[in-house]
Amino acid sequence: MPLPRLRKTFIYSIAAAALIGLTPPAGAVSTDLRFPAFAQAVAEAAVGHDEVAAFYRETGYQPIWTGQEPGERARLEALLKAILSAGDHALPVSAYDTTELQAMMRAVSSPRDRGRVEVELTRLFLTYAHQLQSGILTPSQIDAGMVRRPDRRDSTDLLTSFVGAENPDAFLHTLVPTSDEYARLMHKKFELERLISAGGWGPTVPASALRPGDVGMTVVALRNRLVAMGYLDRSATITYDADIQRAVQRFQENAGLSADGVAGPSTIRALNVAPEERLKSIIVAMERERWLSIDRQNRYVWVNLTDFTARIVDGGKITFETRAVVGQNRGDTRTPEFSDTMEHMVINPSWYVPRSISVNEYLPGMIASGGGSAGHLQLIDGRGNVVPRSAVNWEAYSPRNFPYDLKQPPSRGNALGLVKFMFPNKYNIYLHDTPSKSLFNNEVRAYSHGCVRLQKPFEFAYTLLAPQEADPKTYFHSVLDTGRETQVNLVNPVPVHLVYRTAYSDLRGQMSYRADIYGRDAKVWAALEAAGVRLPGYES
Template identity: 30%
Template sequence: MKKFCLYIVLIVFILPLSFVSCKKKIESDPVKIPASINTLEVAFDSTQISTFFQKYPKLKTYQNDVENLYRKHNFHYIWFDKDGLNEFSGILYNKVNNLSSEGIETEIPYKTKFDTIYYNPGKNKKASVDTELLSSSLYFFYSNKVYEGIDKQKTIDLEWFLPRKKQTYVHFLDSLLINPSLINKEEKGVLKQYYLLRDVLQKYQKIEKKGNWSTIELDPAIKSFKPGDSATTIAQIRKYLFLTDAISSDSKSIVYDSDLEAGILNFKKSSGSPVNNIILPQHIKYMNVPITERIKTIMVNMERCRWISNDITKSKELIVVNIPAYELTFFRDGKPEVKSKVVVGKTVNKTVIFSAPMKYIVFRPYWNIPTSILKKEILPGIEKNPNYLAQHNMEWNKNSVRQKPGPTNSLGLVKFLFPNSNDIYLHDTPSKSLFNRDSRAFSHGCIRVARPRDLATAIMKNDPKWDAEKINAKMDSGDEYWYTLKEKIPVYIGYFTVWVDTEGLVHFYDDVYKRDEKLAALLFENREDLKTAE
């Protein structure tokens, strides 16, 4: 009995000691930090993080990220080394102070505090919890503004339904601490277009700073300029073309010479005008858009780029529609294979900004009349004209109406389906003349394609059972025929009012749905000249 009691006593005393020992071992096992990160082998009290954000409430939005960061690093200082604040902290501070070059105009929280720290780095030799956590918060502030942009709910409120990229910036910081120069590279999966626009922005900002973007004056009596003409206006146009890189030098000549002609052809190519050497008042009106407006447009579209992951460009096949450009591009292996003009929705029937995978191509399709069109257009037409359906090649289909296949069908001879709740798809059209218009917002929301045969041929290119001849045969005769794609193709319908193409030309497009102003109102907090009423 005595032995049994002794055994119990031993268990009571030894077992808790073993748990304490295990707990100490668990707590003392540090999270592995990459060996090449030169940090202090010193930890701070984790409860100080909560205290810090009470002291700096404007940074509280980054508290979860900061906590995750230090949990990963076992609450070690990461912004200090044996010499004080590390190299990357200074680089980050300079980046934050130059956010305008990244297309961002916003208030930097506690800027005076940051200035005090980084203007006097020599006074920060000793590790400080406040300075440490301020630096981490500054990093997440920068990452949020430059890489992520405004939050998802706000983009949904702006009717932007393309999927937002999902990124974490906790692990990326390790790479930056090892190699600070990475912050200057095209990192973190931001759409490459962002960096192209950033270069244009910085060029336009320099022009704005010099103040040499002036209004081109035009005599109302002059209807056009052609090679050989001379006028003061010609010299002003030449200056504009030089500033925008359409020509390489400015001779200041008032004569419309061959150099100016080459510049005009470049200008028209980028502005979407018919490419010829005639200068019309509408071209000068385009040139006279204030540089402040151009800068605002670039910044707004850089923000849109932040929302899209560069991963989409890794798709083997991809279809992109840019609504303001009225253009569709089919990419294969990252290269444009088909480009086509498109017609998009009217302002009262806006084409939705979203993405979905294409699954089917339908040759000689029926057009099932949407309920809204049936009520507003078809039924009133039938009431006025009993032969309305026959005259429009339509028929009753149960309780609805559909248009029969054929060249007069409103969907044309082929449609491309990517099933979605918006009931939007790509299709041919018998109304070919609309593609000759500069502004092409005429549809009920779907997207009409100028080159549907070429698009179908390109999509079906790798199917040995199909060729251009068979595709043409299916489009030009027979009944409705459904083709199922062997591999789904992502379709992205986006909205960019400025774009830099593969040749480096900058294209500005009309804001057809007036979406830029709403986004600009969210972005520009400090620059009154960039704020505009909705």
């Protein structure tokens, strides 16, 4: 996006002033930048910043910003120009206030002064580069379920690459996340900012529910809200007519609600969400996109926890999609966010009951009934042998000393259904079938102990097997019909991304919004605010 002329003038005036300030008065001090005082000042200023110190040691304490060579001037000008766009990327603008730095530049009168300015510029560059490329926050410090590890680039490598770049402006541009989703989110951010400055979507809808055929001023409020949000052409109707019904359906589709065209309580609540709140969701999604450096050209599995869906994506196109059930919003059952690689599927799986479920959910009933309850589960000893329940003294055990594992053999009633999809990870999370099919009919589908249940697991399996089997459906059922637990390896393992997006776009750029089911986005926004991110008009 080209910068307005006045803004460009402002950029270059800053750069010019800085460069003038870095030129010592004639005869004031030696301009030999190899003077030991410069190196000593750089070393002192870099204390506590090991990567910065390492870079300057490796380069013999040569300046990259504060000399008089054209390359140094070009880097400085490119950096000062780039940080003025920090707000466009929803970065904390306060982190890039150069007022004090410019004062330091103008006050340079010795090699030691120059060394301190040198390191401050390097810190500014690294702050910008890291925040833009891999995010402002560390996910795991925000919420224990956000276990994703952003690919933070080594600072020494960043500096070396920047210094070696022929075009500093072009290098800084390469730091911007390259995904189409990031570009669409950024575009929507600009759009919402313009909308908010113009007054937003107008009054909210003062009703708990509205239906087709209703008449009156509350329908007018609904009509006006839909017009302002772009779902309905301008109209003078006061009746909830077919056009309004279709507009409500389109809105419901983008909000993950049942698209019945009836503005029930959940639809009214979603319609009345302020554009400022949607902008927060967009900004949080941009930060999350910076955390996720993935290959989107090849096949991958995408599970959006807030959308309760699982997709297989090939070359940027969705080739399969199914509804999903995710972890309950309580305790340690919330599904974590991370990426891994799916290596195989297990057809006719056994369910090895997690210890926490065994002792907390099944054991109390088994003790109370003398081993009579949960008869579908086998007792397994430390050697893997099945232990008869009649051989157990149930009164001797408690959750602390219960020595057995619980296992459910393959069956149509197995808790994992008839197939599970494995991407081995320390969180013991995987995708699987389920006998509890009715849950997929609900709008909010957070019921599991953390794993992701699929509504159409067989079709999911066929799609995964298609690259390696001429007739994947026939092959799958030939294994299924044996009734035996069978591992089927994927010839080409598939990346799996468990993500949490309350705002995301489709290929047309249309935004969809979802509820913050685990409250994670609220935590991310609070952390971004603490780091200095602000909505337009709320900078103070």
